[in-house]
Amino acid sequence: MTSRTSEELLAIGEVSRRTGAAVSAIRYYESLGLVTAHRTAGGTRRFPRHTIRRISIIQLATRFGIPLVEVAEVFSALPAERPPTRRDWMRISRAWHERLEERKQAIDRMQRELAGCIGCGCLSLQACTLFNPGDRLGEDGAGARRVDPGAR
Ligand code: FES
Incomplete structure (x- = not known):
């Protein structure tokens, strides 16, 4: 030492x-x-x-x-007494590349969902996949539903 x-x-x-x-x-x-x-x-x-x-x-x-919480995760695997090595950086950058790819795919999905609503303006709780994804409100039966899911 x-x-x-x-x-x-x-x-x-x-x-x-x-x-x-x-x-x-x-x-x-x-x-x-x-x-x-x-x-x-x-x-x-x-x-x-x-x-x-x-x-x-x-x-x-x-x-x-x-x-930063994800930075802390990767840093927790690094020894505190030395700088990150080239090998460390390869591991970190690979993990972050995958993370960015996941985010990119999530953004693509959201863009596709939103595309159907551009200019629509119906804000339909029954038909709109954004306001009622997977027809969750339909599971509760017919009729009016509350909009605030946090109130359940
Ligand atoms: S606002 Fe009309 S389908 Fe989403």
Whole structure:
């Protein structure tokens, strides 16, 4: 095990400068356990240099709409004392690619469903697949139904 030198640990401002992430964002990532600071002998919080790479991955995830909770999931499988390796990144990017593919398919499905309603305006609780998917209201029998499903 190597000893940690002051050159290997960065102040939060330095991490912010190098990543472009706001200090408040870095503190938020720390509160979520996505990055970890160490206390120096003087009680100052310092971040390992590889925090920069972690934050780069977080920023990428944010750009792709990957929730931070999912970033935390993949980070939980990484050792905290070293930067993510090329192999780690391949695993993470593959998982996120699949996630984006699922979202793309879900959006395609929603677009197809919505296409039938464009310009329709009927808002029919019986016929519209958006307001009554799978004719769930029909399961309760004929007649008027309440619209608020949360009231059940
Ligand atoms: S609003 Fe008419 S079918 Fe959906």
